[in-house]
Amino acid sequence: MERKGMLLVGHGSKLPYNQELVESTGKIVQERHPEYVVKCAFMNMNSPSIEESLNEFKKEKIDALVVVPLFLAKGVHIVKDIPGLIGLPEGAHKGTFAINGREIPLVYAEPIGSDPLLADLMAKNAKNALALI
Amino acid sequence: MERKGMLLVGHGSKLPYNQELVESTGKIVQERHPEYVVKCAFMNMNSPSIEESLNEFKKEKIDALVVVPLFLAKGVHIVKDIPGLIGLPEGAHKGTFAINGREIPLVYAEPIGSDPLLADLMAKNAKNALALI
Numbered sequence: 001m002e003r004k005g006m007l008l009v010g011h012g013s014k015l016p017y018n019q020e021l022v023e024s025t026g027k028i029v030q031e032r033h034p035e036y037v038v039k040c041a042f043m044n045m046n047s048p049s050i051e052e053s054l055n056e057f058k059k060e061k062i063d064a065l066v067v068v069p070l071f072l073a074k075g076v077h078i079v080k081d082i083p084g085l086i087g088l089p090e091g092a093h094k095g096t097f098a099i100n101g102r103e104i105p106l107v108y109a110e111p112i113g114s115d116p117l118l119a120d121l122m123a124k125n126a127k128n129a130l131a132l133i
Numbered sequence: 134m135e136r137k138g139m140l141l142v143g144h145g146s147k148l149p150y151n152q153e154l155v156e157s158t159g160k161i162v163q164e165r166h167p168e169y170v171v172k173c174a175f176m177n178m179n180s181p182s183i184e185e186s187l188n189e190f191k192k193e194k195i196d197a198l199v200v201v202p203l204f205l206a207k208g209v210h211i212v213k214d215i216p217g218l219i220g221l222p223e224g225a226h227k228g229t230f231a232i233n234g235r236e237i238p239l240v241y242a243e244p245i246g247s248d249p250l251l252a253d254l255m256a257k258n259a260k261n262a263l264a265l266i
Binding site: 004006008011013015017018020021024025028029032033036064066068070071072073074075076093094105107108109110111112113114115116117118119120121122123124125126128129130132133 | 247261
């Protein structure tokens with residue numbers, strides 16, 4: 001069975017922290033989910049770009065590609081910029097990706113958004129900080 | 134026993150999504166953790182500001198205040214701007230907050246950062262998108 005590609009897209013930053021976050025998160029996802037081929041890309045300032053990582057996926061044996069934005073919430077990058085770069089019209093979540101002379105499904109995931117897991121993360125960070133007292 | 138204050142700080146945005154995310158996450162934390170008094174604040178564009186929410190905490194019966202940034206990773210807001218607004222020198226995570234004529238401990242939590250919970254969220258969003266195929 002072929003694996004699926006997962007492109008984790010970060011915002012990018014002049015400081016190193018966003019890139020480190022995206023790359024380390026990609027590694028954890030890859031370790032926990034061998035059913036995916038995980039690659040990272042950045043909207044701004046860091047590399048590889050989305051175009052560069054899409055080109056790298058053309059070398060992989062995958063039967064679908066999912067683009068997952070590592071962004072907290074919708075914004076201009078999520079609604080306009082990333083869809084444009086992955087060949088989707090604004091508002092669409094499903095398209096195709098040309099790979100080795102065939103087309104595979106491409107889907108575009110939601111950003112983090114409101115999620116109990118995020119609330120748990122905030123409570124965990126609060127508890128860690130309160131341990132300083 | 135007095136409760137602890139938790140100030141959840143978001144980036145803010147011209148679009149409504151960041152504010153919605155921060156406020157809904159604050160509600161989930163409050164429901165799950167009645168030991169905190171949870172309030173939200175925004176660095177930019179949305180209200181209340183950090184100063185406004187800190188003033189609101191002066192009306193609460195709390196014995197400590199933890200400031201938790203709902204940001205993915207460190208950046209200028211995390212390293213410089215928020216510390217300045219909550220009265221901490223750059224790099225410090227522990228200070229005090231003046232409330233009703235006394236000083237209570239104030240601590241400053243880390244942003245989300247690399248965490249297995251974040252990797253799980255990315256895998257969950259990917260799976261939901263792949264269900265569209």
